[in-house]
Amino acid sequence: MPVRNTVRRFIDEKLKITRYEFSERTGLSKTTVYSLYDNPEQIPNGIALNKICDYYKIQPGELLEWSED
Template sequence: MFNKISKFIEHKGISRYRFWQDTQLGRDTAYRLCNDPFYIPTGNVLDKICSTYKIQPGEILGWYDESETSELTAESSQEIQLKQNKKQKEDIDNEKEKSKLIAINAVFSEPKAS
């Protein structure tokens, strides 16, 4: 079995961050599901995802014949690397945005001289 969550959220135009926020899963679980197609969600996690997006489990889970494993692994390795690079960029962008907000907050929270 494998999960198709990465393709599902890409098709829906949902970021991994939004997926995490929408489903209210643990951050590590949400991101691992997006990054690792061989990570299979538990029943509770699957239920959260399906109830959040009103979908059937088959939309995010798949099965493959053992003879197809090497083909799937090669494709998945490339996808995982691309997604990890994208995640690093998103994390950097999120940190930059956070720093900007902290700086703006500091400016507005300083007492004004009378």
């Protein structure tokens, strides 16, 4: 799949928080957060994307990237 999520990079490099903290702040379930974090091929659904973007005031492009792989 050419589009991948960059949630792991966002959490680890930009926010420097735990997955648990990310879940608590955004209101996403731990299952969703851990799944997105561990699997870059999983694309967040609209609800998850909206929650993350709304809480952190970011554009969806900060969480998704296109790759030729």
